[in-house]
């Protein structure tokens with residue numbers, strides 16, 4: 001089974017889908033499209049909210065909303081599973097994936113923040129969420145012995161925390177040892193490694209620099 005994934009490489013929601021497909025070794029074709037640029041007519045039909053990711057499946061139907069797509073992939077490719085067998089545990093995983101998703105907004109905003117105070121405010125918001133996650137984070141993956149949907153949501157944030165730490169020395173995970181260990185593990189996990197390389201890093205940094213934020217200033 002092969003899929004067409006429409007998205008752009010810097011979108012963390014797209015990365016959730018790509019990590020899941022990689023984890024399950026499912027075949028896919030990437031169609032890069034920036035949703036903030038002029039949109040082709042076909043994309044407007046494929047994506048009612050005008051957002052990426054969207055994924056076309058073999059029946060010709062098009063799916064949107066990253067976690068709906070992640071769960072579809074899980075149902076089509078059960079091994080390795082990224083959700084628990086028990087309905088209760090699955091609900092708990094979805095809940096923690098939702099908590100992890102709360103990092104996305106402030107993380108994105110922090111990279112465009114113009115002053116130290118503004119950066120700190122976004123970091124403080126993220127730290128509240130990280131504190132909750134730290135309390136629940138397991139010793140292997142976030143929940144259990146294998147990668148789960150929570151890790152799929154966390155990995156795109158860890159990628160960004162790592163870039164920000166390497167260029168600014170400001171590592172938000174310093175106070176969260178379990179999450180730091182999980183980040184180290186996920187950033188070298190095969191399905192995550194596949195979506196980032198030197199070219200990705202450069203594109204990410206160049207794009208953030210253009211937003212004029214303090215963290216990426218003078219690079």
Ligand SMILES: N[C@@H](CCC(=O)N[C@@H](CS)C(=O)NCC(=O)O)C(=O)O
Nearest residue numbers: 011012013035051052053065066067
């Ligand atoms: N809830 C959506 C969010 C997707 C999203 O916000 N994607 C951004 C790019 S990272 C986008 O397409 N933005 C275009 C827009 O808002 O017009 C999901 O999980 O798929």
